[in-house]
Amino acid sequence: MSVAVGEPRVSVGDVRAGAPRAVGLRRWARFIARRAASLLVIAFILIVATFFLVRLIPGDPAARLLGDTATPDAYEMVRERLGLDEPVLSQLVNYVGGVVRFDLGTSLVSDFSVAQLIGERLGRSMLLAGAGTALVLLTAMVGGVTVGVMTVTGRRRGLDNSFTVSTGLLGSVPEYVLATVLVLVFGIWLGWLPVAGADAGLRSLILPAVAVAVRPAATLARIVRLETFEAFSQDFVRTGRSKRLPTIVLVARHVVPNVLTSALTMGGVILGSLLGGAVVVETVFAWPGLGTALITAVRASDYPTIQGIVLVLGIAVVLLNTIIDLVLAALDPRRLQDGV
Amino acid sequence: MRNLLGTFRSVPSIAALIVLVLILFAAIFGEPLFGDAARNPDVLNAELGPSLAQPFGTDQLGRDVFARTVVSAGPTLLRALLSGLGAAAVGTVLGVAISLQRGRPRLQSLAQRVLETSLAFPALLTAIFVTAVLGSSGSAATIGIGLALIPGLARLAQSMSASIVERDFVRAAEQLGLRRPKILFREVVPNLAETMVTAAASATALALIAVSALSFLQLGVQAPDFDWGTVLAAGLSRIYSAPWAALGPAAFITVTGASIAYLADAIGRRANRRAVIAATGPSARPEAVTGDDDIVLDVRGLSVSFATPMGEVTPVRGVDLTVRRGEIVGIVGESGSGKSVTSMAIAELLPPNARVRADRWTMVAPAEGEPADAASRRRWMAQRIGVVFQDAMTSLNPAMRVGRQISESARVHRGLGRSEAQALAVERLGEVRVAAPELRVGQFPHEFSGGMRQRVVIATGMINHPDLLIADEPTTALDVTVQDEVLALLRHLNRQDGSSIVFISHDLAVVSELCDRVLVMYGGTIVEELPADQLAEPQHPYTRALLAASPTLDTVQHLAAIPGNPPDPAMYPPGCPFAPRCPHVSDRCAEPVSLVSVGTGHRVACVLAADDRADSSDVEVPA
Ligand code: SF4
Numbered sequence: 001m002s003v004a005v006g007e008p009r010v011s012v013g014d015v016r017a018g019a020p021r022a023v024g025l026r027r028w029a030r031f032i033a034r035r036a037a038s039l040l041v042i043a044f045i046l047i048v049a050t051f052f053l054v055r056l057i058p059g060d061p062a063a064r065l066l067g068d069t070a071t072p073d074a075y076e077m078v079r080e081r082l083g084l085d086e087p088v089l090s091q092l093v094n095y096v097g098g099v100v101r102f103d104l105g106t107s108l109v110s111d112f113s114v115a116q117l118i119g120e121r122l123g124r125s126m127l128l129a130g131a132g133t134a135l136v137l138l139t140a141m142v143g144g145v146t147v148g149v150m151t152v153t154g155r156r157r158g159l160d161n162s163f164t165v166s167t168g169l170l171g172s173v174p175e176y177v178l179a180t181v182l183v184l185v186f187g188i189w190l191g192w193l194p195v196a197g198a199d200a201g202l203r204s205l206i207l208p209a210v211a212v213a214v215r216p217a218a219t220l221a222r223i224v225r226l227e228t229f230e231a232f233s234q235d236f237v238r239t240g241r242s243k244r245l246p247t248i249v250l251v252a253r254h255v256v257p258n259v260l261t262s263a264l265t266m267g268g269v270i271l272g273s274l275l276g277g278a279v280v281v282e283t284v285f286a287w288p289g290l291g292t293a294l295i296t297a298v299r300a301s302d303y304p305t306i307q308g309i310v311l312v313l314g315i316a317v318v319l320l321n322t323i324i325d326l327v328l329a330a331l332d333p334r335r336l337q338d339g340v
Numbered sequence: 341m342r343n344l345l346g347t348f349r350s351v352p353s354i355a356a357l358i359v360l361v362l363i364l365f366a367a368i369f370g371e372p373l374f375g376d377a378a379r380n381p382d383v384l385n386a387e388l389g390p391s392l393a394q395p396f397g398t399d400q401l402g403r404d405v406f407a408r409t410v411v412s413a414g415p416t417l418l419r420a421l422l423s424g425l426g427a428a429a430v431g432t433v434l435g436v437a438i439s440l441q442r443g444r445p446r447l448q449s450l451a452q453r454v455l456e457t458s459l460a461f462p463a464l465l466t467a468i469f470v471t472a473v474l475g476s477s478g479s480a481a482t483i484g485i486g487l488a489l490i491p492g493l494a495r496l497a498q499s500m501s502a503s504i505v506e507r508d509f510v511r512a513a514e515q516l517g518l519r520r521p522k523i524l525f526r527e528v529v530p531n532l533a534e535t536m537v538t539a540a541a542s543a544t545a546l547a548l549i550a551v552s553a554l555s556f557l558q559l560g561v562q563a564p565d566f567d568w569g570t571v572l573a574a575g576l577s578r579i580y581s582a583p584w585a586a587l588g589p590a591a592f593i594t595v596t597g598a599s600i601a602y603l604a605d606a607i608g609r610r611a612n613r614r615a616v617i618a619a620t621g622p623s624a625r626p627e628a629v630t631g632d633d634d635i636v637l638d639v640r641g642l643s644v645s646f647a648t649p650m651g652e653v654t655p656v657r658g659v660d661l662t663v664r665r666g667e668i669v670g671i672v673g674e675s676g677s678g679k680s681v682t683s684m685a686i687a688e689l690l691p692p693n694a695r696v697r698a699d700r701w702t703m704v705a706p707a708e709g710e711p712a713d714a715a716s717r718r719r720w721m722a723q724r725i726g727v728v729f730q731d732a733m734t735s736l737n738p739a740m741r742v743g744r745q746i747s748e749s750a751r752v753h754r755g756l757g758r759s760e761a762q763a764l765a766v767e768r769l770g771e772v773r774v775a776a777p778e779l780r781v782g783q784f785p786h787e788f789s790g791g792m793r794q795r796v797v798i799a800t801g802m803i804n805h806p807d808l809l810i811a812d813e814p815t816t817a818l819d820v821t822v823q824d825e826v827l828a829l830l831r832h833l834n835r836q837d838g839s840s841i842v843f844i845s846h847d848l849a850v851v852s853e854l855c856d857r858v859l860v861m862y863g864g865t866i867v868e869e870l871p872a873d874q875l876a877e878p879q880h881p882y883t884r885a886l887l888a889a890s891p892t893l894d895t896v897q898h899l900a901a902i903p904g905n906p907p908d909p910a911m912y913p914p915g916c917p918f919a920p921r922c923p924h925v926s927d928r929c930a931e932p933v934s935l936v937s938v939g940t941g942h943r944v945a946c947v948l949a950a951d952d953r954a955d956s957s958d959v960e961v962p963a
Contacts, residue, residue, distance in 0.1 A: 140668065164605070242729075244749065277463065279468065314465075
């Protein structure tokens with residue numbers, strides 16, 4: 001029986017209390033250094049992977065590109081453009097050297113510099129992907145949390161079922177179908193919005209952004225709803241209930257921030273997949289982004305362009321995930337301690 | 341099996357099943373029935389509108405679009421299945437292989453990192469990459485989509501199997517010298533099966549859309565072959581003049597994909613069913629009474645039931661609890677005795693599937709009179725009851741500075757401004773003896789040590805200086821010295837403010853030290869109630885056994901002294917809940933036993949105690 005009841009000792013806080021800011025900075029520095037290191041490694045892997053893309057093509061890519069009618073001169077030119085006339089190792093060194101200098105080679109089709117082509121189109125792709133992701137996050141958060149809060153008690157079975165069925169259906173509508181229907185309804189029948197291109201500013205952006213957003217939004221809304229349930233079962237939400245907070249305050253302060261971290265994580269993945277994966281919608285709307293350029297290049301077997309676009313999109317995606325990691329760490333400082 | 345059938349009983353599930361059966365028929369019988377109509381051009385009848393015989397009309401070459409859609413169901417589904425199932429198979433093996441590399445943590449984390457990265461890479465881009473390498477064809481598209489789906493499935497398999505390989509039977513198998521592949525197929529895969537089958541189905545639904553997308557982009561199936569994607573693309577090219585030629589095949593893709601996805605989802609939900617089940621009726625709530633301010637809480641006949649998938653269980657049955665001002669009441673019992681459920685019930689913090697009943701339940705009314713609306717009711721509860729939870733780490737919001745968390749209740753209910761609230765948080769943090777509270781309020785919970793964090797939780801519970809502090813095992817997660825400090829602190833707060841405390845614990849020593857009065861719970865009822873200083877001489881056989889199991893009043897971990905386990909709330913015996921384990925059990929114990937008074941403030945629910953009282957000539961003093 002060692003319990004000393006009486007005047008409690010004043011406990012001195014742990015050592016960390018003394019200089020919280022400095023420690024925080026050091027942790028941030030270490031965290032950023034780790035992320036930067038893995039970013040570099042992955043970028044290097046991507047570079048090597050795209051390099052071997054051309055070498056993976058069965059048979060002689062130059063011959064396949066040109067078909068049977070190739071003149072020896074043309075053949076040599078293509079081999080040179082692809083860098084196939086040198087030993088593999090020095091090819092790789094040249095390629096990496098080029099990438100570092102932002103020199104991604106020259107298109108086989110148009111004699112344009114690939115870097116220039118990408119430079120012209122990356123912005124458009126990012127705009128579409130960004131707008132789409134913003135739309136996804138907004139609708140999925142609002143819809144998922146609202147339905148989540150309303151169904152967490154297990155009552156309202158009807159709402160629960162109709163949510164599951166409608167998000168399931170929406171999540172299965174292929175983008176190309178949705179895009180076309182949107183064009184048909186809003187572009188042709190109602191004539192409210194432009195049918196294609198990117199020349200009408202914001203008005204051009206609306207339909208493509210909605211077309212890319214619906215499927216991921218439906219999927220994310222269901223995840224958000226489950227995360228809302230999960231958040232409600234957390235101890236600190238019970239603490240919030242013990243403070244007798246009104247539901248709206250409880251949800252806004254304790255549930256949403258937690259759901260938001262996972263939604264943002266997913267949002268990073270979605271943004272990445274829209275950067276490269278909006279190909280289909282870009283094609284339907286003739287949106288002058290990287291997706292349409294990639295499809296054109298694949299159809300024309302324009303390997304330097306394919307290499308360049310895949311590489312740039314890949315690095316963009318990885319960069320993006322690193323940024324998301326940093327944002328999440330700022331939202332939830334515990335992440336700084338993770339050994340990952 | 342009956343469970344599985346139950347999954348398919350809802351209307352959407354039946355609809356999805358019917359769709360899939362129809363599509364399957366189309367895939368099998370489409371070619372013999374519609375093959376000719378789908379392939380043979382009939383230029384005279386080109387671009388016809390929809391009719392009964394040709395519901396989607398005809399295309400530019402006069403071929404029946406409906407026939408083309410039905411005929412291509414087979415190849416389309418086959419490619420989707422090959423991609424989805426293939427990716428699931430490879431992903432499962434890969435994921436399990438990674439989680440089996442426990443011996444090589446570096447390799448394991450490298451593999452995980454590679455998985456994460458490839459997961460971030462857009463799937464369609466991977467597929468296009470592959471078709472660029474292999475050339476555009478149906479098989480290249482199938483392989484490309486399959487490859488693109490692998491990382492996600494491998495990650496799922498890896499995280500699922502990581503917990504499985506930690507389980508005993510896998511370790512045992514490893515120790516028996518079973519070889520890796522054997523462990524894999526004999527122990528791990530069967531346990532993963534359900535999750536991975538569900539995931540494979542979802543992947544197939546995704547593949548269906550993605551394979552069609554590649555065909556749509558003319559990177560997949562090449563003419564003269566066709567699948568849903570190419571039929572759709574052909575229709576889309578003239579959507580303005582003949583929308584049905586596109587909308588028909590589009591509906592096929594969408595409805596099939598949605599059906600597969602829905603069923604996968606339904607099975608998955610059944611597999612990890614969360615008990616989101618509404619309680620069967622409204623719960624009782626405390627009433628505000630004026631008059632006797634000395635009794636802060638009075639509950640009679642408190643029962644709590646939970647709605648569960650297996651029916652209703654009632655882990656608390658008829659508990660009486662009266663707390664006087666300034667009193668510290670301990671509730672002891674093993675886990676599962678109902679003590680925590682009781683405390684959360686009086687704090688009105690049970691989950692939504694709980695239903696609370698009480699014969700009488702009162703608390704002191706607020707100064708401004710009976711709470712009329714929901715907001716004043718919340719304010720009243722916030723003034724009367726504060727709660728200290730067991731696990732301070734999880735009870736604090738990790739993403740909110742502690743100062744805001746401590747003062748949140750006061751801000752909401754007392755309308756304090758930001759700086760007033762902050763000042764109050766500093767004051768409370770000082771009261772719970774945290775050094776440098778002005779600095780500490782600006783920090784996050786993870787910057788505190790365990791004991792300090794528990795003080796933050798106590799400060800949060802004390803923010804409004806409530807009448808009653810409910811402390812649910814507040815020291816269990818702490819080490820002994822810190823435990824002592826927290827107990828001393830609670831005692832100090834009790835003396836200083838006159839707050840009453842209901843202290844939940846499984847620790848007899850702590851309870852006897854801290855509390856004025858002790859309730860012993862077993863099987864959802866109070867079996868003995870006695871002043872803390874009489875805890876050394878209990879009368880109920882269960883309390884005695886507790887004491888015997890811990891002669892020095894040490895922590896009761898489990899009752900080695902008494903064979904058997906505490907009763908399962910789903911099947912309490914009708915009579916004394918302790919009867920199955922009691923050495924003194926007799927026939928009479930099968931009847932319900934109630935608490936009888938055996939001395940000042942001492943009541944026991946046992947037939948033996950009732951006998952003693954009948955035999956003895958002691959004058960009963962009402963409790
Ligand atoms: S009532 Fe019977 S079974 Fe229960 S504790 Fe008393 S003697 Fe044992």
